[in-house]
Amino acid sequence: MTQSAIDTTLLAVLAPFLAAAIAPFLTRHLKHNAAWLLALVPAWIFWHFAGFVGPVSNGETFVASRSWAPIYRVDLSFFVDGLSTVFALLISGIGTFIILYAGGYLKGHPQQGRFFSFLFLFMGAMLGLVLGNNLFTLFIFWELTSITSFLLIGFDHLRAASRRAAIQALVVTGGGGLVLLAGFLMIITVTGQVEMSVLLQSPDIIRESGFYVPIFFLILGGAFTKSAQFPFHFWLPNAMEAPTPVSAFLHSATMVKAGVYLLMRMHPLLGDTDLWTTVLPVFGGATLLVGTILAVRQTDLKLMLAYTTVASLGLLVMLVGTSYERALEGAVLYLIAHSLFKGALFMVAGTIDHEAGTRDVTKLGGLRGAMPITFTAACLAALSMSGLPPFIGFIAKEVLYYGTTGAPSAAVWLTITAVVGNALMLVIAAAVAIKPFLGPKVETPKHAHEGPILLFAGPVTLSFLGLVLALTTLFTGHFFVGPMLSSLVGKPTEVELHLVPPYFIGNVPLMLSMATVALGLVLFWQLDRLRALVAAILSGPLRSWGPDKGFDQVIAEIVSLSSVITRALQNGKMQTYMALTFIVTGVAVLLPGYLTGGWPAMPKMPSYHFYEWGIFLIAVIGLIAVLVAKTRLTAIVSLGIQGFAVAIIFMLYGAPDLAFTQLMVETLSVVILALVMTRLNLTPRDHRSGGAALVTGVIALAVGLGLALTLIAITQQPFDRSLSDFFTEYSRSIAHGRNIVNVILVDFRGIDTLGEIAVVTLAGLCVLALIRVHTPRPKDADPAPEKKGEAA
């Protein structure tokens, strides 16, 4: 690979974002046919990554990197190895057909351009995630997938169910993302490395660090929420509210696999420990069983597929959790197979919905004549999903059973779980692919007929690929499975795949396969009874509570807790705010002195001139007047007296600027306070009880005393002249000004002042708004003066 080709990877990751920007314009002009043009973008990305397949299968890895925020070690850095190549190919390849499919599915939709944009944004996020080398890059793209999937699931935002599903997906996966960030930060702190490619060079670094357990659980938190593992599985079926192209893309091939991707990526670093081989299979197995059982209960095609997706993810996690090489190989194969058949089946379900008007499997039947092409695609995909030869799903299942039977621990349990799960998977595959097409023709809401090429191009291609990859086992094994498995186990590994089992007698996986098929066929034969049974069990005690309801409860609790806190802290009473502010101030200035005992010594009283004493006296008289004043207005004016006295003191001690400002501020405060009094109709007198007055008095005295002591302590420190000297020296020579205060304000510390005047402006706006809110305009009075004011 040449360096320029590697660098093009950066462009390949950014290309979907560029496409997202132009998609609405193209769609405005070309309508749904824009899909043909837009699909070129993922097709080009696919072609680009296909170029990496050869070198990567020879064990090479590549890093493409651009510096982003080097101070924080955040680089836009992408890592191409077996694992990321296969994922990038799946995302861009399936993405190409999804774009085409979306063109047909949302034909004539007024927001189709926006939909394309969202899809591309998601595609870019997903590509960045699976290629991310720098942990920060990886995390940013990880969260981007959550945000873009929020947009996609909530695309039909006028429906409450869509909005709820979107928020649920965002909260669950976004929350998991934050846990993941904590895990990443911990990895960075412990190892000092931010690049995945560097971390993989020394795989034992985390396992030996002593922080393995917390890191393990934090990473798991991210992976399990994203990949919808039990008990976080509930968001994925709810996300079926999204338009079908979204389900086909996000919830089968790509986004939900992000968690599995992370586990696979981290396997060399975190895997093969007792913790790993215990926790992952338990949760993965539970998810597999829960997913398949819940899938049986559904009658909606999309929901059935959604629950089997949950189940498949559980299977993958279980397999990765064994850390056994054959099981990992099975996981890799199953992941590829699943992406192909599930993407195809989702699109088939969407096509049926689009053309027949319903997705309810009990209301569908006999569509094979009306939709022959879709029927073919559905059959091929379902056979692969059922694990029947000669499809990639069959090979995956064989290898998978090799893996579970040979697993170092709990092989029996793993195998039983896998057999039951796969049998139920077969049931669903048959129900989705056969029921709507075979049997007597059922009247559907719409007159069903074959969809346009935009709709069937995707399912046909993907389902045929499931066949092609199985027939070319050597090619598949060498170029895709082998390199990907090498990334998982952390050393170059060759795989040997067999479409035809090498021997038949005593071949345990083959026998398990046959048992699976037999069990599946029996269950499918009794599907209606099975569905009724599951429904009966679930409508018992489990009906009233489940993770989905639990989510609502948690959200409701968070909302009520925050409103309790808000009401306590922000009760809308000025008195509380002022009291809190001053108490905190008082504690802040008094506590350090109290704890350290470092009270300042009282300074010697300097001798003052008689006029200085006079000014002190005026200040004191002003204060006494405040205390004894009968009305609030008098108190305000009296406080002004004290302020003027302080201004004069400033003047006497050589701070004319300060004195000047103090004088103006005092004047304006008195004027504005007096205006507030009259404007807001405050009672002229203070009606507080003696106790309340005492409390505020104590607070006031404490704050005053604390500030005085602090000032005394500060003035007793030796005076550091370096700043004064600097400003005295340079104020004239650099800033051309003799008034040092002003020069500091407008020149040396100009940006501070800029911030301050911004605050003043905002404060003015807020006060204006507050005044308007609190005194509603009289309705019958002539509104002209107000209007004039606003217009002016």
Added chain:
Amino acid sequence: MRTVIFRTVAPYLSALMVLFSIFVLLRGHNEPGGGFIGGLIAASALAIFGIACGVASVRRAIVVHPMSIAGFGLFIAALSGLPSLFKKQTFMTSQWLEFKFFDVDVALSTPLVFDIGVYLVVVGAIGSIALALEERESD
């Protein structure tokens, strides 16, 4: 408060105060003064004029809404930091333009523009608060 004497004097007083505030603003770089104090003086002038002659006449006199004055002040203050960027210096590095105008040395500078911005912000913000509070009793 609205006695005949006050109402007669207030316009002249306000005019003088505004004039004085501009004087204070401009001398600020070398003598006590500056945009902040100048702005406070001008805002007081507006408040006095409003108390004496009604808010409506103040709003007529200053043409635009006082908050717009504050916004404009913030705008030119921020703008005054930009010229230095053209000379590849950091934001808000002061730039000076000195020339003779009828035998008088005139020194114009970006800090001066900035100070005028501060002045306008203070006039606008404080003035609009005062006027809003005066509004009811005068109209």
